[in-house]
Amino acid sequence: GELRAHVRFSNGSGHPRNRDAAQDGRGLAIKLYLPDGGTTDFVSISRRQFFVRTPEDFLEFTLARKPDPETGQPDLERLGGFLGAHPEAGPAVQEQLASRPPVSYATTAYNSLHAFKLIAPDGTERWVRWHWRPDAGEAVIEDDEVVGGLAPDYLQEEIGRRLQEGPVGFVLQAAVAEEGDPLDDPTQAWPDERETIDMGRLEIAALAFDRDRDGDVLVFDPTRVVDGVELSGDPILRFRSDAYAESVFRRTGVRRQA
Numbered sequence: 001g002e003l004r005a006h007v008r009f010s011n012g013s014g015h016p017r018n019r020d021a022a023q024d025g026r027g028l029a030i031k032l033y034l035p036d037g038g039t040t041d042f043v044s045i046s047r048r049q050f051f052v053r054t055p056e057d058f059l060e061f062t063l064a065r066k067p068d069p070e071t072g073q074p075d076l077e078r079l080g081g082f083l084g085a086h087p088e089a090g091p092a093v094q095e096q097l098a099s100r101p102p103v104s105y106a107t108t109a110y111n112s113l114h115a116f117k118l119i120a121p122d123g124t125e126r127w128v129r130w131h132w133r134p135d136a137g138e139a140v141i142e143d144d145e146v147v148g149g150l151a152p153d154y155l156q157e158e159i160g161r162r163l164q165e166g167p168v169g170f171v172l173q174a175a176v177a178e179e180g181d182p183l184d185d186p187t188q189a190w191p192d193e194r195e196t197i198d199m200g201r202l203e204i205a206a207l208a209f210d211r212d213r214d215g216d217v218l219v220f221d222p223t224r225v226v227d228g229v230e231l232s233g234d235p236i237l238r239f240r241s242d243a244y245a246e247s248v249f250r251r252t253g254v255r256r257q258a
Helices: 055-064 076-085 087-098 144-148 154-165 235-252
Strands: 004-011 026-033 039-045 116-119 125-134 168-176 196-204 229-231
Touching: 004 154, 004 196, 039 125, 055 076, 055 235, 076 087, 125 196, 154 168
Parallel strands: none
Antiparallel strands: 004 026, 026 039, 116 125, 116 229, 125 168, 168 196
16 A cells, blocks of 8 residues: 655765765665554665665765865875775775766665665565665766756756656666665665665655654654664664764754653
């Protein structure tokens, strides 16, 4: 059946003054409102792998790439030192450097990065990673001159215009793990040829401008799952709930209840 959803598109840095055309990942967060009054969330990004394996490494990586206040650029020696000590970050860095700005949030594919165990009523178990495939197909902007002329908030403006013309859709797919695929390491992408199963559809009908819903500040938490879905032991996945709750508190002053 159909479920009501609240959807957020975002840019990876989270900085409100960063241009939408910046070489950055894009995010798709979805909150589904369940018939019993509960919710479940999907949090995905436009990258196939993450930079680090643990929260501690993520903090170190964030500090290593922090821009110098005078130049606005990261300290390359410090960043190079981190990458030398953490070769697992290489594929994600290469993917980031090769990326192009998307035509639209609606022409971007999004991936969960983390693995989840699906348990069928008969007890059958499968490990999967979630993927959201855009109905509009994937499209990026290759022309540097066009990129240079884009408005700072072009993605926000474009999705508004697109929704005025009709709904934006995505297909939810589950990529099924095979033996040997890493279940707790987001720095490793699974092979493209893994079996995928269509699990559902998302249809976005209109923009919403409220930062809360049903009296509660919106927090999108990938660890908020339903019966029949279990988390992997991925340390990054396990840490995200606390990290997002703290982020909301610092932005709004509202402390989410456990």
